[in-house]
Every structure is written in structure tokens, then in C-alpha cells.
Amino acid sequence: MEPVNERELVERCRRGDEGAFEELVDGYKNLVFALIARTVQDRSRAEDLAQDVFLRIHRGLPYFRGEARLSTWIYRIVANVCIQERGHASADAMISLDDTRATVPTPSGADRQFGDLELRDRLEKAIAQLPAQQRFLVAAHYLQGVRYEDLAEALRMPLGTVKTHLFRAKQQLRRLLEP
Numbered sequence: 032m033e034p035v036n037e038r039e040l041v042e043r044c045r046r047g048d049e050g051a052f053e054e055l056v057d058g059y060k061n062l063v064f065a066l067i068a069r070t071v072q073d074r075s076r077a078e079d080l081a082q083d084v085f086l087r088i089h090r091g092l093p094y095f096r097g098e099a100r101l102s103t104w105i106y107r108i109v110a111n112v113c114i115q116e117r118g119h120a121s122a123d124a125m126i127s128l129d130d131t132r133a134t135v136p137t138p139s140g141a142d143r144q145f146g147d148l149e150l151r152d153r154l155e156k157a158i159a160q161l162p163a164q165q166r167f168l169v170a171a172h173y174l175q176g177v178r179y180e181d182l183a184e185a186l187r188m189p190l191g192t193v194k195t196h197l198f199r200a201k202q203q204l205r206r207l208l209e210p
Contacts, residue, residue: 045092056085064078067113071113088108103185156207165203166200168196169200
């Protein structure tokens with residue numbers, strides 16, 4: 032969404048134009064749900080959290096100053112919701128890696144499907160052991176393709192800190208996945 036359109040959309044929402052808010056939801060619902068679904072395994076819980084995000088957006092629009100892009104502000108809200116959920120989640124909650132863009136080579140032949148399933152399961156369990164903020168960063172950057180700069184702005188962190196957290200998350204995942 033272009034910045035001019037974002038500002039206009041936000042202003043229309045502030046004036047109480049429900050059509051504008053529906054437009055905002057339509058524009059961001061896939062991103063919001065994808066980020067949450069990769070942090071929370073239970074689909075119905077992810078749907079509830081996505082609704083919570085949009086409720087927070089609706090309530091927060093009057094206070095949105097427009098200093099950051101709308102998408103950056105929304106990432107921040109999603110991050111906060113995911114981190115709060117992680118604090119309430121049970122120990123077996125895991126990131127869902129369905130439809131990820133990353134492919135990992137596995138043995139060919141009849142064992143390939145089993146190898147894929149086993150690797151995915153191991154990776155999900157390893158990611159579930161990461162701290163909440165690292166889980167969110169991994170889901171956002173590696174699974175959704177959100178840029179470092181956008182994450183830094185959304186989380187109000189220096190760019191180097193975001194990169195450091197992602198580097199440490201990768202190191203931790205390597206340790207957890209070692210045989």
C-alpha cells in the first residue's frame with residue numbers, strides 16, 4: 032500500500048468510515064494471520080489473536096501518529112500480541128511451518144515424505160524452544176519475508192539488534208537440531 036493511500040485510509044478510518052476499516056482489514060489480514068499462525072499452532076487460537084490484533088488496530092487508529100508506515104505499526108501490534116500469547120501458551124505450542132518457502136534437501140525415494148515430516152517436526156520443536164521475541168523474528172523474517180529494517184522500526188530496536196537476535200536464533204536452532 033502506498034504511503035499516500037495509507038494516510039488517506041487512516042484518515043477515513045478515523046472519521047468512522049467502516050468501509051475504510053474493512054479495506055484496511057482486507058489489505059492486511061493475510062499478513063497478520065500468517066505471522067500469528069507461525070507463532071501459534073492452534074488455528075482457532077490464531078484466528079482469535081488475529082481478531083484481537085484488528086481490534087487493537089481499530090482502537091489505536093486515533094492515536095496512530097503516522098511517523099512510521101502503517102504496516103510497521105501493524106507489525107508492532109502483531110509482535111506484542113504474539114509475545115503476550117507466548118507468555119500464556121503451554122509448553123507444547125509450536126510454530127507451524129506449513130507452506131514455508133524454505134526447502135530442505137531430504138533423502139529421495141520412499142523415505143522422502145517421512146524425512147520431510149520428521150525434519151519439519153524437529154524444526155517446529157526447536158523453534159518452539161526459542162524466546163518469544165526470537166520466534167516472532169524468525170517467523171516474520173524467514174517465513175514471511177519481512178525486511179530487517181521494517182522489523183527494527185516495528186519493534187523499536189536498532190537494526191543491529193534485530194540482526195543479532197536473528198543470528199542468535201539461528202545459532203540456537205543449529206544447536207537444537209544437531210544430532
